[in-house]
Amino acid sequence: MRRTSFLRLHPLAIVAATAMAAAGSANAADLYGGGATFPVQSYVGDDFLLTNPRARLSRNTVNPVATTPIAGLTPPNTVFARFAAGTGNRISYCQTGSGTGKTVLLGVGSVTDARGECNNYAPPPAPTPAGFSGTTAAPNYIGTDSPINQGDVNGFTGGPRAARGLWQIPTLAGAIALPRHEGLNFPNLTTAQVCQIFSARITNWSSIPGSGSSAPIHVVYRSDTSGTSFAFTSYLASACNGNFGIPPGYFTPNQSFAAGVPAAGSAAPLYAASTAASGNPNVVTGAISTANAIGYADYPEVDAQGAEFPTVNGSSPAALPTSISIPAPLTGQVLNASNTPVPVTGLPNANCLRLVNPSTIPAGVTYPILAYTYLAGYRNGNGANTTALRNLLGYFLSTAPAPGRPVPPAGFAYLDGSAAYRTSVQNTINSCIL
Structure with a gap:
């Protein structure tokens, strides 16, 4: 899916009890x-x-x-x-x-x-x-x-x-989107496919119908300790462990993607190709500039860089x-x-x-x-x-x-x-x- 750029109007009128000081206060912090x-x-x-x-x-x-x-x-x-x-x-x-x-x-x-x-x-x-x-x-x-x-x-x-x-x-x-290289054509991934890609049960795009590629899957992930990695590994642990041919306890929630995902570390099976990048902006840049690559990042960063991304189970990260x-x-x-x-x-x-x-x-x-x-x-x-x-x-x-x-x-x-x-x-x- 190509990025979308839309905002919905807030339906509620919430007024916080915190007083907002006037601009230009002499006691500005x-x-x-x-x-x-x-x-x-x-x-x-x-x-x-x-x-x-x-x-x-x-x-x-x-x-x-x-x-x-x-x-x-x-x-x-x-x-x-x-x-x-x-x-x-x-x-x-x-x-x-x-x-x-x-x-x-x-x-x-x-x-x-x-x-x-x-x-x-x-x-x-x-x-x-x-x-x-x-x-x-x-x-x-x-x-x-x-x-x-x-x-x-x-x-x-x-x-x-x-x-x-x-x-x-x-x-x-916030929604975590899955930015991918524009040469890949699939519009949607299922939960099973997300789990199998990031656990390295699938290592070639030929296993994803409609991908338009028969090349090895290149995974781009965070090198630094990251809450985005913590949230994504938490999702993988909840959705994938014990399902889709993935052993119980395979993924563990962790700020370090390499520590939480054996395929990025020392345990087989390993990714066919991978790149570690510092910060969400660099993960998105790496995914869109590397042939056959996919990564994970906050949707607004994916949107800001104009990256392609799939829906997951037919739902878009833009639709919160x-x-x-x-x-x-x-x-x-x-x-x-x-x-x-x-x-x-x-x-x-x-x-x-x-x-x-x-x-x-x-x-x-x-x-x-x-x-x-x-x-x-x-x-x-x-x-x-x-x-x-x-x-x-x-x-x-x-x-x-x-x-x-x-x-x-x-x-x-x-x-x-x-x-x-x-x-x-x-x-x-x-x-x-x-």
Whole structure:
């Protein structure tokens, strides 16, 4: 299927309790964050600073660490730009992937200092991000599609920022599309075919009716730890394990695609051909520029690059409504190794962690490969940034006239179609950011 570009009008009028400060406030904050690449089309789009879309760093802050040139801000219809325009605050976002986003938040791992260089998307051997190009070691917030788990909590409570506590709030649902090279002709894949391709039970396109190719299948996947990979491997584990000739327990939910998918690692059968790429933009670029290739990425990135993609079971990733109804998020729970919610242990004020059960299927949604994405940060010590952080999260609930939240890109949906969800999240915003 060729990409589509359409947006549906939101049918609800949701007014968040969070007050939106007037633009140009004398007490404007500078917020520095980064992490997940999956939601960036909704958060900042391609042109938050009118720079090349391959830039990892989107910002209207002034920061000497970053090398990307500052340009005049012309806010597009993205949540962060609406927040900046509506409150007078400034904000930046560095696309590191969810895994690095969480290590910077927790202060534990390979990258822990937000002051490191964000770096840029560029051909190898370009350096990967060393931080968020922030002004302090601790970020103001992070984005992640792989929610905080018990191991993350254990590292955090034994780390340098334990006294600050944590909050986590879901923001959006998004569709993961399967970009492919334009030389392949199939319009649709079934669940069985998706499972067999990514488990390497099928390694040649001749096994896919209508593909127009008899060449080996080339799989493009994420090299960095990624919430997109976590969501996709979670789908593969749920839909494929024990079905279609795939052994039980074959796929495991993991931020690392190679760790969660044996065909990408050391266990046979292996992919006939594969490429690992950093960031969703590079996965899409790799899929559309490599003959006989297929990959996975957020639908808006697939759409932005004009990539071909199949429907799955006849449903398109572009067809999500702009708001969906799900239950109120779970309180004080994390996912265990089986992707099942369990109570978190050892974290004070655990009620500030809010979690969507990944098995949640929103009413009226037929496309099967979905991800839920989150913003997270510190419960305590936010000081002058407290109001700005609350306002930022409030933009995901507010459908007041512009500069309220924009209609999301096709393939994304706000989660607040029910009063129970809105009330729960607003109460968390008010009580968990101090």
